[in-house]
Amino acid sequence: MEEQKDVTMKEFIESIEKSMRKINKGDVVKGTVISLNDEEVLVNIGYMSDGVVPKNELTFEGEVNPHDILKAGEEIFVYILEINDGEGNVLLSKKRADVVKNWDDLEEAFEKKSVLTVKVKEGVKGGVIAFIKGIRAFIPASQISTQYIDNLNNFVGEELKARIIEFDKDKEKLVLSSKEIQLEEKEKSKEKTWNSIKVGEKVSGKVTKLMKYGAFVDLGGVEGLIHINDLSWKKVNKPEEILSAGDEVEVFITDLDRSKNRISLALKDVKDDPWKNVKYKTGEILEGKVVRLLEFGAIVELEDGIEGLVHISEISDDRILKVDDVLKLGDKVKVKVIDINNEGKKISLSIKNASNPYEEELKKFNDTEEGFTIGELFKDLFK
Template sequence: MEEQKDVSMEEFMDSIDKSMKKIRKGDLVKGTIISLNDDEVLVNIGYMSDGIIPKEELSFEGEINPKEVLKVGEEILVYILEINDGEGNVLLSKKRADVVSNWNELEKSYNNKDVVTVKVKESVKGGALTYIKGIRAFIPISQLSIEFIKDTSTFIGEELKVRIIEFDREKERVVLSAKEIQMEEREKNKQKLWNTLKDGERRKGKVTKLMRYGAFVDLGGVEGLIHLNDLSWKRVNKPEEVVSVGDEVEVFIISSDKSKNRISLALKDVKDNPWENIDFNIGDVLEGKVVRILDFGAIVELTSGIEGLVHVSEISDERIFKPEEVLKIGDKAKVKVLDIDKEAQKMSLSIKSASNPYEEELKQYNDTEEGFTIGEMFKDLFK
């Protein structure tokens, strides 16, 4: 009978032993807070002995009062420091458990390519520092923004959406990129914008770059070009005469081609087209100003936004080979309107005909149907 009791007790102790967790130093286990005071926290971890967390093992943020951050009955994750602290208790650490858990979460985020939000804490050589779940991470200057960055200190305190692009747990190296996320968002906005663009509509944008042939404007993910001729109805020699980088402008969509990733814009208001309100006619003699010299003639501005071409053959009665033999930019010149094409916004002018506005009429009057002049017909009588 006594032997049966011993067997039963042995089996009972064995069953208890089997029901207890097998723990090792360095394990992460879950436990429930049994009690706490100003110096330590007692935790049931399902082992034959309860675990104790000294207050210095609660957080990396310095010593804190356990009663202020934890409560009885709360379930927490702990790290096994020692199986036996010398008094039969298991020595635990919450702060180390948090670090291990956070590294596990970071690794998962890295593998899943998750987007996380961080706040920049410090500017350092070559980039900036931040923390994800208490783990220090580095953002290279080239990965802070899609824009050029000169001073990383301007980012301190700023929240950024980032992705982990390098992860090495052994070296405790975590590298982040905000640029990658920004490029993805820009591409989404770009596709969305292309789907809503309509030729002839107005759009607001920002001048991003000036070239000798025009200005580039960002419409919100897609850039368009305002050609020099479309900056103003007046003659423009350089885009900086009208706009500067960073200017907020309202433009017209002249045309867009998604397949070629090309958008043509106009800053000048199409409703103010001066060619629609020309108040002179063919045959009128007007005064203008030479604004450009070409190999084959000269461009003369008559009014703001209205110009015409004086062909080299219409510059002088004398035979000349180059316009600059007679004219230079800035010269005032009287011209006669030979032809007007409002649709093409072109005009043909003549300087030599302006000196004798009736030259064409006299020429027609002097011509007979056979092509002989009156003088030629009666030359014998004149003798």
């Protein structure tokens, strides 16, 4: 009878041992949170003794309170650090189990080319280090941005959208590219912009760079050019007089050529065209300012946005070889309107005739065989 009891007890112990999970150091197992306090979490892992997760093994996010991330009854994956922590408990780590599981998730993300969000931890030679789900990843300098990067440390602490471009679980190698995502987003934005803009529309943009011939404006993934002549109705010598890189501007679309990826813009409003209100008459004497000197003449500004040409032959009765022998930039001069072409927005002027408004009448007098008195010649002027 005593022997039968011994056999029964032995069988009972064996049955318990068989029901217990076999665990090894380095295994990842599922367990249930039994209880937790400010320092550790007690977990039932189906073993003869429970497991303990110290709070420093809960997460890679630094110092945390176990109550903030877990609760009793919750199922979690844990990594076996030690079978016996010295007090009869199994020493566990949740954060290391997460890493093992996260490698599997990242492998899937690599295969699907998913977009991930990572936080840059530090700048190193040739790139930056980021962490994603507790796993260290490297972003080469050439894969951080579509733009030139002067200082990689400027990205420390920043969150970036990235894609895995190299994955090796055995070597724990993870290489990411943020540039790839930026290029894709830029292409989508570019396509959206091309499909939405029309000639004549007024749109918002940002000045990206200034050149001697004009300014480039980003309209949303695609750039347009404001030629220097379309910056203002006034004379502009260089774009810096009107704009600076980074300026937010509203511009008019004047021309589109998608085949050449070309957009022409104007900062000046066509409705403000000063030529619409030009009321000059042929023969009228005006005052203007010399704004440009050319080989064949001078450009004289009559008012904002309205300029006329004084041909070299109309500067003086004397023979002139070089315009700048007679005129200088900024000179105030009197000019006579010789011809007006409103459609072509051109005015022909004369300086030499403006100095003698009665030249035509005097010429008639000199060409007439019969003599007339001055009073008779200008009688209509004195009425």
